[in-house]
Amino acid sequence: MNDRREVQLSKLLSWLLRHGANKEGLQISNDGYIAVSELLLHHSFRGKYNKSDIIRVVENNSKKRFKLRQNPQNNILEIKANQGHSIDINNTDLIQILEPKYQTLVHGTYFKYWPKIKNAGLHHMSRKHIHLSKALADGIRFYESENGVVLTEGNVNGYLEPKYFSKVTIVKTGKFE
Incomplete structure (x- = not known):
């Protein structure tokens, strides 16, 4: 993935995870996590990005805007924005x-x-x-x-x-x- 695509993906993730999850019909947990597999099915991601791309953006983001985790209940890979939400989430990590x-x-x-x-x-x-x-x-x-x-x-x-x-x-x- 080139730098330009990485920036585009970072901006898309920022918008969806901070502001647009509900509008886009994505299942977001009370603490702000969305399953990576669900994101990849969304029209903005499908056929354009894969799990490795998302992992790369999270690992390379100099401002550490995102966090990945394996959901402790079902072991599904999830992602969230660390801060900057306009949607209501229970930000227990603050x-x-x-x-x-x-x-x-x-x-x-x-x-x-x-x-x-x-x-x-x-x-x-x-x-x-x-x-x-x-x-x-x-x-x-x-x-x-x-x-x-x-x-x-x-x-x-x-x-x-x-x-x-x-x-x-x-x-x-x-x-x-």
Whole structure:
């Protein structure tokens, strides 16, 4: 499989496992796993990809977006996305961060989103520098996924407010705001 096909498969897996499983009629477990054999029967995979391709994408993904397992009950090979879901799953693999293990978290996004983030904060589906210990003290919960990504649901409205940002760096110019 060439790099281009690997990227295409990774994007397809990301979409189906994080957002589209239910829309596409795929059986997704409460904890986000789908049988690889079921994926391979889906019209987007059938005749285009095989089990080895999926295993290669999981093993080669530098951000460790996916996890494979043999289902302990039936020994069927399954795959899930480690984080980033818009569909409801019971993500038992997330470890709640109770102490400020990280003083600062870095969030990258496009500059065009900065005015909205500056006013309202980061929303759960958005991304800057965040003062973690202050947010923890205020009751904001953070979790670490299996692939080392720190996640938060934000406040009751789903936002991590700007008061938790320690600084914002515009990468292209190196300026701070």
